[in-house]
Amino acid sequence: MTIIKLINQVLAFSLELCMLYMLxxxxxxxxxxxGWKYALAIGLPLIxxxxxxYFAAPKSDHRLPFPYLTVFKLAMFSTTAFLWFKAGHQTPAGIFMAFVLLSEVIALWLKQ
Known part of the structure:
Protein backbone atom coordinates (compact mmCIF):
# COMPACT_ATOMS: atom_id res chain seq x y z
CA MET A 1 0.00 0.00 0.00
CA THR A 2 2.90 2.35 0.73
CA ILE A 3 4.30 2.00 -2.80
CA ILE A 4 0.89 2.84 -4.31
CA LYS A 5 0.68 5.94 -2.12
CA LEU A 6 4.17 7.03 -3.17
CA ILE A 7 3.42 6.48 -6.86
CA ASN A 8 0.19 8.45 -6.53
CA GLN A 9 2.00 11.33 -4.82
CA VAL A 10 4.49 11.45 -7.68
CA LEU A 11 1.61 11.34 -10.17
CA ALA A 12 -0.24 14.13 -8.36
CA PHE A 13 2.86 16.35 -8.31
CA SER A 14 3.47 15.63 -12.00
CA LEU A 15 -0.11 16.64 -12.77
CA GLU A 16 0.39 19.90 -10.89
CA LEU A 17 3.47 20.65 -12.99
CA CYS A 18 1.59 19.72 -16.17
CA MET A 19 -1.19 22.09 -15.13
CA LEU A 20 1.29 24.97 -14.88
CA TYR A 21 2.80 24.14 -18.28
CA MET A 22 -0.63 23.85 -19.88
CA LEU A 23 -1.77 27.20 -18.46
CA GLY A 35 3.17 41.53 -24.75
CA TRP A 36 -0.11 39.74 -24.04
CA LYS A 37 1.42 36.39 -24.96
CA TYR A 38 4.10 36.75 -22.29
CA ALA A 39 1.76 38.35 -19.76
CA LEU A 40 -0.70 35.46 -20.03
CA ALA A 41 2.04 32.82 -20.25
CA ILE A 42 3.44 34.06 -16.94
CA GLY A 43 0.26 35.35 -15.30
CA LEU A 44 -1.99 32.29 -15.62
CA PRO A 45 0.48 29.86 -14.02
CA LEU A 46 1.30 32.47 -11.37
CA ILE A 47 -2.38 32.78 -10.42
CA TYR A 54 -3.03 29.11 -0.38
CA PHE A 55 -5.76 26.45 -0.56
CA ALA A 56 -4.12 23.12 -1.40
CA ALA A 57 -0.49 23.10 -0.27
CA PRO A 58 0.07 20.50 2.47
CA LYS A 59 1.71 23.00 4.85
CA SER A 60 -0.65 25.91 4.17
CA ASP A 61 -2.42 27.42 7.15
CA HIS A 62 -5.50 27.83 4.96
CA ARG A 63 -5.58 24.34 3.43
CA LEU A 64 -9.12 23.32 2.66
CA PRO A 65 -10.62 20.36 4.54
CA PHE A 66 -11.33 17.04 2.80
CA PRO A 67 -14.39 17.43 0.62
CA TYR A 68 -13.62 21.02 -0.35
CA LEU A 69 -9.99 20.25 -1.16
CA THR A 70 -11.03 17.57 -3.64
CA VAL A 71 -13.54 19.95 -5.25
CA PHE A 72 -10.89 22.68 -5.45
CA LYS A 73 -8.36 20.37 -7.09
CA LEU A 74 -10.89 19.07 -9.59
CA ALA A 75 -11.96 22.63 -10.41
CA MET A 76 -8.38 23.74 -11.04
CA PHE A 77 -7.51 20.70 -13.14
CA SER A 78 -10.82 20.79 -15.04
CA THR A 79 -10.42 24.48 -15.87
CA THR A 80 -6.93 23.79 -17.17
CA ALA A 81 -8.12 20.84 -19.27
CA PHE A 82 -11.01 22.93 -20.63
CA LEU A 83 -8.69 25.76 -21.67
CA TRP A 84 -6.30 23.27 -23.28
CA PHE A 85 -9.27 21.65 -25.07
CA LYS A 86 -10.46 25.04 -26.36
CA ALA A 87 -6.94 25.77 -27.63
CA GLY A 88 -7.25 22.78 -29.96
CA HIS A 89 -5.50 20.10 -27.91
CA GLN A 90 -8.44 17.75 -27.34
CA THR A 91 -6.54 14.46 -26.96
CA PRO A 92 -3.92 15.74 -24.49
CA ALA A 93 -6.67 17.46 -22.48
CA GLY A 94 -8.63 14.21 -22.26
CA ILE A 95 -5.56 12.20 -21.27
CA PHE A 96 -4.70 14.80 -18.64
CA MET A 97 -8.19 14.62 -17.13
CA ALA A 98 -8.11 10.82 -17.15
CA PHE A 99 -4.91 10.88 -15.09
CA VAL A 100 -6.38 13.55 -12.79
CA LEU A 101 -9.43 11.40 -12.11
CA LEU A 102 -7.28 8.32 -11.58
CA SER A 103 -5.09 10.16 -9.10
CA GLU A 104 -8.04 11.59 -7.18
CA VAL A 105 -9.80 8.22 -6.99
CA ILE A 106 -6.62 6.59 -5.67
CA ALA A 107 -6.17 9.45 -3.16
CA LEU A 108 -9.74 8.98 -1.92
CA TRP A 109 -9.23 5.22 -1.75
CA LEU A 110 -6.04 5.63 0.29
CA LYS A 111 -7.45 8.60 2.21
CA GLN A 112 -4.39 10.76 1.43
Missing part, protein backbone atom coordinates in the same frame (compact mmCIF):
# COMPACT_ATOMS: atom_id res chain seq x y z
CA UNK A 24 1.41 28.89 -19.67
CA UNK A 25 1.16 27.37 -23.13
CA UNK A 26 -2.51 28.31 -23.37
CA UNK A 27 -1.71 31.89 -22.38
CA UNK A 28 1.04 32.14 -24.96
CA UNK A 29 -1.11 30.65 -27.72
CA UNK A 30 -4.11 32.88 -27.10
CA UNK A 31 -2.33 36.19 -26.57
CA UNK A 32 -2.89 38.55 -29.49
CA UNK A 33 0.29 40.60 -29.19
CA UNK A 34 3.73 39.59 -27.98
CA UNK A 48 -2.62 28.99 -10.23
CA UNK A 49 0.49 28.82 -8.02
CA UNK A 50 -0.91 31.42 -5.61
CA UNK A 51 -4.31 29.72 -5.38
CA UNK A 52 -2.78 26.24 -5.01
CA UNK A 53 -0.30 27.44 -2.41
Missing amino acids: GAFGYQTGRSI AIVLWG
